[in-house]
Amino acid sequence: MTLPNSNSIATSLPLYNFSGGVGLLPPTVISEAQQAILEVPGTRISALVINHRSQLCRDILDETEKNLRTLLTIPDNYHILFLQGGASLQFSMIPMNLWVNKNQPVDYLVSGYWSSKAIKEAEIEKKNVNIIWNGKAQKFVRVPRPDEYQIDPDAAYVHYYSNETVEGLQFENPLETGDIPLVCDMSSDFLAKPIDISKYALIYAHAQKNIGAAGVTVVIIRDDLLECIPDNIPTILDYRPHVEMKSIYNTPPIFAIYVVLLVTRWLLNDIGGLTNMAQQSQHKAALLYKAIDESQGFYRGHAQVDSRSLINVVFNLATPNLERQFIETAERLGIIGLEGHRSLGGIRASLYNSMPVEGALYLQNFMLEFQQQFKGQQQ
């Protein structure tokens, strides 16, 4: 690789998008989605105009659900929903549905930008949200050890975010909450590794990072949680009608769901399941952390080593100027989306499921070259 001097991306270069907000999709999914716009194979119907009361719609929802159950070994006492509104709507639906007795506390763990946002919406329900741990004073450089937070035995539920995309922090294991329902925003590492569903009461994940395109959010909810939902919340924000109507309470975003179906097929048939996916994920992250750790301080990782995310690799260079140069040079080589989140700055390389190992290798190679050329400027 030779660093370019020109100002434009040569169209012959590969293009790797490391954006944190929205992930890539595998080429096979792109090509099958393209085909489905014309016709869902064998149906003469475009996936953009599927009637939500048709058998075709039901078949698509059923296969997507079945594939998710297979990939994650989801037990029968969990329902799988395909909803609109993103994780942001779940920030509100969760307290509306699950915080029934407002004399009970709810426990939230604050490990970064996004888990903080979730709390604001719970506080709209009632002010006394209980924060069981807060990494803010340490500038969100790590997640807590289990002995650092204490679950209130009366809590209606405990909420946390398994992978903080902005700061690049990841929990290796679910929080230990005993009988208290554990609610997890898994938007950025859902389907990136096998998990033990039985540890959770509710999992939610928007599609646009690991499992599809923006416009649909997967919610996995344990059956017993449905028993206590209050009756006075807006119907569309109540989990029960979505469970009863099997995600067709109103017209679902069927094309977005179809893309999730294609991704689940890819995970099952091309990748061979989540154990394999997790291996790829570890491999990709190791490439970038190696470049950081062996850079003698040229690249400075944001997260403490034991809290590092395998999904979002966040780091700084010596100065904002050098970071800008890093981003611009990378872009000219077809490496895009490296800007850190606007709240934090710096560099963020996101390694969602669809980023191929070659992409991480290409970026690692670039990091080495860039360091070689600019190491004199690191002070």
Added chain:
Amino acid sequence: MTLPNSNSIATSLPLYNFSGGVGLLPPTVISEAQQAILEVPGTRISALVINHRSQLCRDILDETEKNLRTLLTIPDNYHILFLQGGASLQFSMIPMNLWVNKNQPVDYLVSGYWSSKAIKEAEIEKKNVNIIWNGKAQKFVRVPRPDEYQIDPDAAYVHYYSNETVEGLQFENPLETGDIPLVCDMSSDFLAKPIDISKYALIYAHAQKNIGAAGVTVVIIRDDLLECIPDNIPTILDYRPHVEMKSIYNTPPIFAIYVVLLVTRWLLNDIGGLTNMAQQSQHKAALLYKAIDESQGFYRGHAQVDSRSLINVVFNLATPNLERQFIETAERLGIIGLEGHRSLGGIRASLYNSMPVEGALYLQNFMLEFQQQFKGQQQ
């Protein structure tokens, strides 16, 4: 046309989908959407993975907004939002945002299945929803004349549905409400004809009938309504952050919005604007109503003549048996989606914007042939 005896649709036949729930898309939009899955022209980025903080996302939103302003002559004091959750979420957001003083009444007009549904969600906010007219006793066969309903001068707003898709009823003109804000669900006739935006305070329309694919809902809201929204509603259900962030408060369903963009381009460039669209719409509806009116009672229109919808043509045959035969025979000729809504039964032929005139002609022709063959069975 010869009526078929076989049980399968020959794949050489045209396929016309008259479904009421989800409309078609023009062939040019299908083909451009297909292209965009691979690459939004000139960008090397798939429309499925556009980052919501990128200039490309902003450009797509801005052009879609500009096209809507051109098509509908939308004044500057109206905001245009692209939201998730369908019309069903608007049923709740409207009272949450606009029914500020609960001592004020809100006025709802009940002209059919869908306007009834909207009321249930307003009643979750407070029980005293004021029903200014209700067509239920007459089995929803017509919309009211202006002298049949009275607006409460203290009402926070008036809500109605401009085209009842289940019963096939349409208001020719907006309700006359003077200074009281008029809120209109326009999901099924949005962009089907020119309208005078200044008559409305808020218009909402999900995309899947006339303007795109399921997954995005357009909201047009007059600026002064934003001033009174209460501060204690969930952020994502508050119109203001969506206005402030120009529809990027959270990750928007960008591919669904891209399809709306393609439809607005088609309306501007291929159709030549909404006056032309309205002419097509009238022409298509006239073909089917002619077949009904000249059938000597073989086909029985549901709506009174002066309330007939140009969008959803709803009718019965003499017996449910004959209706089933009608639907099944039509399917074998490539005419699908004719089942009436599950709440009403009978036949419904929906003529959303993308149904070509040839489709309506093909169905008219089939209606004549079917009548000819089965007219002996009408008792």
